[in-house]
Amino acid sequence: MQDWIYYDSKTGNVDRFVHKLKAQTGWFVQRITEDLSVSQPGHLITFTTGRGEIPESTAKFMQQNATFIKSVSASGNRNWGLNFGRAADIVSTLYDLPVLFKFELSGSMSDVQQFINKINEYHEYHGNEESHYC
Template sequence: MVHLYYDSKTGNVQRFIQKVAQITGWQVHKIEDGLKVCEAGHLVTYTTKLGCVPDNTRLFMDRHADMIYSVTSSGNRNWGKNFGLAANKVSEDYDVPLAMKFELSGTMEDIHQFIDIIKHQYNDSKRGSKKLDIA
């Protein structure tokens, strides 16, 4: 079973995750106080303040980075080079492969691409390559 851990502020990431879960049946876990991480999985977060990692995401990764196979981030293309930059920063800071980035709550194409990446590159793997093969 695939486990997805997500952080969402405006609801964009939550909408993306809910669509993924509806299609796949994967387990989703919202990052919040008291979340116990018992299974390794994948992180999906958002980018805030024009390129920053959300505080909640950083705290989560400080505690559970060894349980995370990949990181994906939402963003806004209006931010130019800062689009989805949280994923790059999490990848670099915690040595976790970057799976992909998507805009706002993602398109159906983004959702299917994410599912494909997780199924074929990172599911049940030992973190895979740190290289940005997809993003």
């Protein structure tokens, strides 16, 4: 099964994480753009901005494409304390999605492997429930 990863990146941290992920798995990765309309179910990776807020670009993407998103993950900085990766928590609450993973900055190779494991666990738990996303 090929997974789709939709991602938003401002400083390049999420971009670097996603490209490490793609190199390990061959999964499809698509950077969020203002006019992106998706047709494949996938997982969202975003970043946290401000004081633990969702980036405006991620918010717009979710308004248009939420029905295709199966989980949310976020990059952050542990120096932000409780706001670390908080964008994932907010998206999770707004769209009733599981928070799959949070990683610091661009993530380590260990983080990439943990994310892959989380995606695989998601599929084991949810099976092929993808029909309601179409």
